[in-house]
Amino acid sequence: MSDIPLLQFMAVNTYYGDLHVLKDVDYTINKGEIVVLLGGNASGKSTTMKTIMGVVQPRSGRVLFEGTRIDQSATAARVKRGIMPVLEARRLFPRMSVFENLEMGAYTRRSKAEFAADLELVYALFPRVKERRGQLAGTLSGGEQQMVAIGRALMGRPKLICMDEPSMGLSPLFVEQVFATIQDINRQGISIFMVEQNAAMALSIAHRGYVLQTGRVVLSGSAADLAANPAIQDAYLGEMVVD
Amino acid sequence: MITPIELFAQQAVNGLSLGAMYALLALGFTLVYGILELINFAHFNVFMIGSFVGLIVLQALGIAGQSVVLHGAPLIFALLLALIVTMLVCGILGVLIERFTLRPMRGVRGPMAMITTIGVSYILYNVVLLATNAQALNFPDPLATQDFDIHHVVIRAKQILIWIISLILMVGLDQFVRRSRLGKAMRATAQDAEAARMMGVDVDRVVSTAFFAGSALAGAAGLIFGLYYNFTQYSIGYSAGLRAFTAAVLGGIGNVPGAMLGGILIGLIETMSSQYIATKWADVIIFSILILVLVFKPAGLLGALAPNRS
Numbered sequence: 207m208s209d210i211p212l213l214q215f216m217a218v219n220t221y222y223g224d225l226h227v228l229k230d231v232d233y234t235i236n237k238g239e240i241v242v243l244l245g246g247n248a249s250g251k252s253t254t255m256k257t258i259m260g261v262v263q264p265r266s267g268r269v270l271f272e273g274t275r276i277d278q279s280a281t282a283a284r285v286k287r288g289i290m291p292v293l294e295a296r297r298l299f300p301r302m303s304v305f306e307n308l309e310m311g312a313y314t315r316r317s318k319a320e321f322a323a324d325l326e327l328v329y330a331l332f333p334r335v336k337e338r339r340g341q342l343a344g345t346l347s348g349g350e351q352q353m354v355a356i357g358r359a360l361m362g363r364p365k366l367i368c369m370d371e372p373s374m375g376l377s378p379l380f381v382e383q384v385f386a387t388i389q390d391i392n393r394q395g396i397s398i399f400m401v402e403q404n405a406a407m408a409l410s411i412a413h414r415g416y417v418l419q420t421g422r423v424v425l426s427g428s429a430a431d432l433a434a435n436p437a438i439q440d441a442y443l444g445e446m447v448v449d
Numbered sequence: 450m451i452t453p454i455e456l457f458a459q460q461a462v463n464g465l466s467l468g469a470m471y472a473l474l475a476l477g478f479t480l481v482y483g484i485l486e487l488i489n490f491a492h493f494n495v496f497m498i499g500s501f502v503g504l505i506v507l508q509a510l511g512i513a514g515q516s517v518v519l520h521g522a523p524l525i526f527a528l529l530l531a532l533i534v535t536m537l538v539c540g541i542l543g544v545l546i547e548r549f550t551l552r553p554m555r556g557v558r559g560p561m562a563m564i565t566t567i568g569v570s571y572i573l574y575n576v577v578l579l580a581t582n583a584q585a586l587n588f589p590d591p592l593a594t595q596d597f598d599i600h601h602v603v604i605r606a607k608q609i610l611i612w613i614i615s616l617i618l619m620v621g622l623d624q625f626v627r628r629s630r631l632g633k634a635m636r637a638t639a640q641d642a643e644a645a646r647m648m649g650v651d652v653d654r655v656v657s658t659a660f661f662a663g664s665a666l667a668g669a670a671g672l673i674f675g676l677y678y679n680f681t682q683y684s685i686g687y688s689a690g691l692r693a694f695t696a697a698v699l700g701g702i703g704n705v706p707g708a709m710l711g712g713i714l715i716g717l718i719e720t721m722s723s724q725y726i727a728t729k730w731a732d733v734i735i736f737s738i739l740i741l742v743l744v745f746k747p748a749g750l751l752g753a754l755a756p757n758r759s
Binding site: 282 | 643
């Protein structure tokens with residue numbers, strides 16, 4: 207394994223108009239890692255995800271993927287390099303079938319043979335998705351939608367999946383299932399960068415974590431250290447976070 | 450003596466022909482609205498330009514006056530060439546309008562983009578007004594004498610031609626949007642543009658495609674207008690465009706089958722109210738029905754499909 211990090215933020219500053227959202231942010235995601243990003247509302251977590259995907263561009267600083275600068279490249283180019291999103295609230299295409307949603311995940315990849323192979327993998331991982339493949343995505347339950355959202359990301363054969371709140375709106379039972387699936391995917395060599403409200407659960411499967419506060423990284427370290435940190439326990443682990 | 454049923458059938462034949470033209474025109478409104486949530490008023494006059502492009506092509510083929518009647522292969526060749534050139538020219542015109550007047554203000558909220566389309570519409574209108582000295586021009590009628598009479602119901606060859614062209618184009622568009630890679634990207638973009646972009650969709654290309662397809666269909670509708678009414682003029686975009694826009698809203702704006710249904714209904718309502726009430730009341734009736742539908746079913750008959758905004 208090479209020691210070039212998979213994804214790197216170097217002193218990234220992102221703005222929405224005059225609003226300074228990410229302030230001199232540094233992250234490093236290594237190959238094979240699950241890294242969790244914790245933080246309160248409006249701390250810049252979703253902006254981090256959008257900056258990785260190229261939906262917003264940083265005003266200064268660099269974003270590197272496998273050592274190559276990507277902060278000025280188009281979103282499609284980043285997808286082609288192997289970055290796929292699992293978006294907050296799933297964001298499936300509601301009036302397209304489950305199968306068509308999976309096709310959209312493979313949009314930048316033209317090989318039919320690879321598509322068929324990836325589809326089999328997703329169906330094996332989520333037999334439920336296979337059952338529902340002809341159904342409109344908007345008619346699925348929240349849990350089923352999350353399976354499709356993860357499946358859609360896998361259809362892009364990603365090296366890195368960026369997940370924004372994968373447990374949001376799911377029943378507790380299903381949350382456990384989703385996190386188990388995330389671990390499964392990670393064991394296949396796909397790195398995960400995840401924003402998550404459910405800090406306890408996220409830290410239990412993550413290797414490392416960052417804590418973001420009003421746009422600055424205020425803490426970082428191994429998942430075990432973060433889980434044991436009193437400040438983290440107070441802020442994110444002590445209480446149930448209810449939306 | 451023509452019976453009431455034959456009279457009704459005759460008006461249905463006429464209404465279906467007009468309706469097919471409105472449906473083609475309505476599709477352009479709906480495709481663009483579905484993706485950009487923008488009402489494109491330039492579409493009215495892309496349609497008008499289409500009738501002139503068709504006229505120029507037919508004239509270039511030597512089919513100048515209304516006395517030239519063709520048969521067989523030369524007829525099919527002339528019409529096919531006119532259709533293809535008209536659709537290409539209008540499609541490219543639509544893409545250029547989007548590229549140079551609308552794309553620069555993408556993401557600007559409010560009615561500015563819509564007002565820009567009104568401005569573009571007036572530019573096209575005035576260019577043709579000046580170029581033609583505001584004259585109405587004769588449009589060739591190469592199928593003039595080829596009519597069928599079934600129990601006093603006259604079906605004119607050009608009506609059959611209109612149905613065939615419209616059917617092929619509508620089925621083609623439907624299949625394109627349903628099955629092709631770009632068509633799926635169009636639907637995905639209409640449903641969630643940001644998510645589509647993060648799947649690797651080039652949203653600019655999708656928007657260009659929507660403008661090309663919609664404007665090409667408007668071109669076909671413009672050619673049909675000329676063949677049907679045997680004239681064209683700088684001002685034809687307004688009334689036909691407004692009725693087609695009404696058709697799109699009636700069927701559910703943003704909804705492709707809705708635009709087809711709405712177009713056919715508006716065509717039928719227009720001919721039926723002209724027959725049974727009075728021609729001068731046709732527009733009043735069309736827009737009254739629109740208002741009634743929108744009061745009781747605000748999303749239109751098949752449901753409006755606006756883009757999701759996050």
